Every structure is written in C-alpha cells, then in structure tokens.
Amino acid sequence: MASSWTGDRVRLRAVEPDDWTAFMRFADDDGRRESRLDLPRSAESYRAWTREQAVAECDDDRFRLAVEATATGELVGTVGSHRTGPRSGWFECEVTIGVDHRRRGYAAEAVVLLLRFMFAERRYHKCLAAIFAHNDASLALFRRLGFTDEGRLREHVFFAGRHHDLVMMGMLAEEFDQRHTMSRP
Numbered sequence: 001m002a003s004s005w006t007g008d009r010v011r012l013r014a015v016e017p018d019d020w021t022a023f024m025r026f027a028d029d030d031g032r033r034e035s036r037l038d039l040p041r042s043a044e045s046y047r048a049w050t051r052e053q054a055v056a057e058c059d060d061d062r063f064r065l066a067v068e069a070t071a072t073g074e075l076v077g078t079v080g081s082h083r084t085g086p087r088s089g090w091f092e093c094e095v096t097i098g099v100d101h102r103r104r105g106y107a108a109e110a111v112v113l114l115l116r117f118m119f120a121e122r123r124y125h126k127c128l129a130a131i132f133a134h135n136d137a138s139l140a141l142f143r144r145l146g147f148t149d150e151g152r153l154r155e156h157v158f159f160a161g162r163h164h165d166l167v168m169m170g171m172l173a174e175e176f177d178q179r180h181t182m183s184r185p
Helices: 016-032 043-055 106-121 136-145 173-180
Strands: 010-015 063-069 077-085 089-095 126-132 148-159 162-174
Touching: 010 106, 010 148, 016 077, 063 106, 077 106, 089 106, 106 126, 106 136, 106 173, 126 136, 126 148, 136 162, 162 173
Parallel strands: 089 126
Antiparallel strands: 010 063, 063 077, 077 089, 126 162, 148 162
8 A cells, every 4th residue: 555645646655854954955946936035044053953753743833844856766855744723724825846846746745735634634624724825836826726815915925025914714624525525645
C-alpha cells in the first residue's frame, strides 16, 4: 500500500537538520519576490531552526512538513498547518515551493495530501488560506483546488512600503471529499 504522505509528484516528510540550506534558499527566493522583507538571517540560524523543527512536537495540529520531489528526492518546498481552531473545526494551511520548482504540480499535490490528512484523520471541518491579493499564481492554485473566496481584508498587511490586501479562501471537508476524495484513490 502506498503511503498517505506520498503522491505522484511529492512526498511529505518531517523537516531534517540537513534541510537548512534549502530553507535558506527558499527565504532568499521570497526576498526576490514582492513579499514581506525580513532581516537577513545567518546560516547558523537556519541550522538551529531546522534542528528545532526536526524534534518539534506537533502542537495542536500546527506543524510544517518538507515537500520532497518523488522523482529526485530533492527538497522543493514546505507545507503545513500554522493556525487552528480545534473547537470550531478549522485550520489554516500554507504552502511554499522554491522558485526553481514552481509550475510542476508540487504545491497542488502537497496541499491535497495535507488536506486529506487534516480532514480525514484529524476530523477538521474547514481549511482556510490567506493569500496576498497580488499573488495571482497562488490565488489560481487554490481556486483550482476548489477553495472559495470568502472575503478580502483590505490593506491588512504592511510590507514593501505600503499596505496590501489579503484574500481569505476556504474549503469545507465535504467539498474536498467531492473533488479529491477523503480516502486515497
């Protein structure tokens, strides 16, 4: 039987200490895009962060997983649940794929694997995604996956010298099941 964490293109796995160089590269990629500008970080800070992630406990279903290309075994991104409302049954997901690995289906498959786990195994009812309004590629990805626009937080985030809108998108467990199936096909 195939693993619940492996699809045709990607395998989701725990973050390992040796992943620090890839995460540093992903942060550099973000710095070149029109996104929030963070202070530069040292290589040692990435090494320490991946060591911490490698032994971190899953806290209230908030976690980050590495996205690895099945064809090459290369770390291509990250996916995770970073906010949860277990009492109401919602969680918020995020996905990042390195610039050199985009447009290959990795993000879509990683999100579907994550949602299948959270809906079928953790019994969440709804997934939310918060996406910058100017990020057309991410908006298109989540719409293709079946997420619905639920609202816009106007001028909600400040970076690059101005305020930016945030689009809130959502998908219910039954919508996911109709489109992608809860159990592995």
